Amino acid sequence: MLSPAIENLVAQLTRLPGVGTRTAHRLAFHLLRTPTDEALALAAALREAKERVRFCADCGNWTEEEICEICRDARRDRSVLCVVEQPADVMSLERTHEYRGLYHVLGGALSPLDGVDPEDLRMDDLFRRVDSNGIGEVVLATNPNTTGEATASFIADRLRGRVRVTRLASGLPVGGDLEYADEVTLGRALSGRREV
Amino acid sequence: MLSPAIENLVAQLTRLPGVGTRTAHRLAFHLLRTPTDEALALAAALREAKERVRFCADCGNWTEEEICEICRDARRDRSVLCVVEQPADVMSLERTHEYRGLYHVLGGALSPLDGVDPEDLRMDDLFRRVDSNGIGEVVLATNPNTTGEATASFIADRLRGRVRVTRLASGLPVGGDLEYADEVTLGRALSGRREV
Numbered sequence: 001m002l003s004p005a006i007e008n009l010v011a012q013l014t015r016l017p018g019v020g021t022r023t024a025h026r027l028a029f030h031l032l033r034t035p036t037d038e039a040l041a042l043a044a045a046l047r048e049a050k051e052r053v054r055f056c057a058d059c060g061n062w063t064e065e066e067i068c069e070i071c072r073d074a075r076r077d078r079s080v081l082c083v084v085e086q087p088a089d090v091m092s093l094e095r096t097h098e099y100r101g102l103y104h105v106l107g108g109a110l111s112p113l114d115g116v117d118p119e120d121l122r123m124d125d126l127f128r129r130v131d132s133n134g135i136g137e138v139v140l141a142t143n144p145n146t147t148g149e150a151t152a153s154f155i156a157d158r159l160r161g162r163v164r165v166t167r168l169a170s171g172l173p174v175g176g177d178l179e180y181a182d183e184v185t186l187g188r189a190l191s192g193r194r195e196v
Numbered sequence: 197m198l199s200p201a202i203e204n205l206v207a208q209l210t211r212l213p214g215v216g217t218r219t220a221h222r223l224a225f226h227l228l229r230t231p232t233d234e235a236l237a238l239a240a241a242l243r244e245a246k247e248r249v250r251f252c253a254d255c256g257n258w259t260e261e262e263i264c265e266i267c268r269d270a271r272r273d274r275s276v277l278c279v280v281e282q283p284a285d286v287m288s289l290e291r292t293h294e295y296r297g298l299y300h301v302l303g304g305a306l307s308p309l310d311g312v313d314p315e316d317l318r319m320d321d322l323f324r325r326v327d328s329n330g331i332g333e334v335v336l337a338t339n340p341n342t343t344g345e346a347t348a349s350f351i352a353d354r355l356r357g358r359v360r361v362t363r364l365a366s367g368l369p370v371g372g373d374l375e376y377a378d379e380v381t382l383g384r385a386l387s388g389r390r391e392v
Contacts, residue, residue, distance in 0.1 A: 002287065003260040009245040012238040017226050018219070028245070029284040030213050032258060036246050042208040043239040049205040049224070050232050062228060064199040088225040091198065 006032065055087075058129075060105030060122050062087045070094075070103060077101045079136040081129065083155060085109050085143060093141060101139070104129060109147035110154055116147075118154065126155070130163055137164040144170050202228065251283075254325075256301030256318050258283045266290075266299060273297045275332040279322065279351060281305050281339060289337060297335070300325060305343035306350055312343075314350065322351070326359055333360040340366050 002010070006028055013024035031039045055061070056068035063069065070076060070090070080101030084090055090103050106121040118124075130138060138159055142148035156165045171189035172181055181189070198206070202224055209220035227235045251257070252264035259265065266272060266286070276297030280286055286299050302317040314320075326334060334355055338344035352361045367385035368377055377385070 003249060003258060003265075005241075005245040005248040005260055006258060009241040012241040015230075015234070015238070016223055018222070023214070025284070025287070026214070027212055029282070031242060032245060032249055032283070034211075038211070039246050040243060042211070043242040045201075045205040045208040046227060046235060046239040049201040049228060050235050052201040053199055053228055062199060062202060064201055069199075086225070087228070088221070091221070 055105075055107075059090075059103045060087070060107060060125070061090050061103060075100075079134060080139065081126075081135050081137070082139040082141050083126065083152075084141045085148065085151070089141065099139075101137075106142070106151065109142055109151040111147045111150075121151075123155075127158060130159060135163055137166060140165065140167045144168070251301075255299045256283070256303060256321070257286050257299055271296075275330060276335065277322075277325065277331050277333070278335040278337050279348075280337045281344065281347070285337065285339075295335075297333075302338070302347065305338055305347040307343045307346075317347075319351075323354060326355060331359055333362060336361065336363045340364070 009028045009031070010021070010024045013019055013027050014021060016024075019027070031042070052064045053062050054064070056063045056066075056071055058067055058071040061068045061070065065072075077100045080099075081104050082093060082099060082101055083104045083106060084093065085106055085108055087105055090105065093099050093103075104122070104126050106123065106126070108116055108121055110116055110118065110121065129135065138155070140152040140155060142151045152167055156167075159165050169192055170185065171192055172178070172185065178186070205224045205227070206217070206220045209215055209223050210217060212220075215223070227238070248260045249258050250260070252259045252262075252267055254263055254267040257264045257266065261268075273296045276295075277300050278289060278295060278297055279300045279302060280289065281302055281304055283301055286301065289295050289299075300318065300322050302319065302322070304312055304317055306312055306314065306317065325331065334351070336348040336351060338347045348363055352363075355361050365388055366381065367388055368374070368381065374382070
């Protein structure tokens with residue numbers, strides 16, 4: 001019913017996360033109504049990002065340089081390494097302003113069932129960095145889900161005795177409600193309780 | 197904190213309807229993780245749609261030809277004209293499979309406060325079509341909101357006596373609940389009640 005060019009745009013938009021057919025249509029119709037230069041600015045931004053952005057040779061974060069801004073920053077504490085799954089996680093942690101060390105982006109989490117083994121992630125790089133760079137602490141900040149926990153355990157096992165290894169605390173989200181907390185989270189909050 | 201290319205992509209994505217900063221970040225991160233050819237397919241689809249899609253010379257619907265598929269379809273009833281605000285509305289009506297006439301897309305609704313006057317819409321084209329093409333009925337299918345109703349009234353006034361003018365029924369949405377219907381909708385459902 002729609003012209004092939006519109007159908008194709010809708011199909012491409014549907015591949016985005018959280019975008020169903022209805023949303024894809026709404027987005028496509030919006031883009032068709034938008035002045036051409038504005039709509040093409042989105043296409044250009046996407047092309048440019050895909051061309052320019054690559055992985056930092058040190059930590060695996062996104063950057064347009066050889067080494068990312070965080071790794072180049074002389075004020076960062078080079079004795080602490082925070083291990084995350086994705087570059088997006090670096091941004092989440094940076095937003096807290098609580099962490100001043102360096103990062104190591106694995107590029108995913110271990111998941112043998114999906115065919116993600118240690119050699120598919122930046123694991124060897126991690127162990128090399130820990131051994132060579134005077135790292136005193138490794139903070140495991142993989143996601144608190146099955147694959148993230150498995151990844152954290154795997155790394156902790158490998159690093160035991162070589163360096164101090166810590167894990168992000170699990171517990172109740174701030175502003176949350178005891179009543180709505182699932183039992184696993186509440187159990188973790190209980191076992192991880194702290195002296196006040 | 198992010199590289200300029202990513203920031204720019206996020207900024208462009210934020211201009212899409214219903215996309216806030218958080219969603220824009222999620223979409224941008226997804227696109228960065230996506231294989232380059234898939235991500236560029238979206239940019240290409242967008243560029244192509246903006247280049248190829250234009251307005252049908254007859255009805256104002258989107259098309260890649262001079263005249264759209266609906267206007268070219270010999271099986272459509274050429275004596276009925278359905279007036280809608282946007283090309284997207286044509287698709288909504290086509291999905292019902294209840295309408296077999298032609299369309300006329302205004303390109304918006306009258307809204308003097310926003311500076312949208314009759315000459316900013318395809319009004320003259322509409323009146324010309326009604327006068328010249330043996331139209332027996334004009335179905336007003338502008339949105340059932342303030343500007344849509346004002347637009348419908350304006351057209352009905354102009355066409356009175358020249359042609360049969362009808363308006364889409366207002367009332368309770370099918371599958372809806374009397375309890376949750378607003379009083380205006382319920383009032384319309386009442387005043388528009390039909391013999392069973």
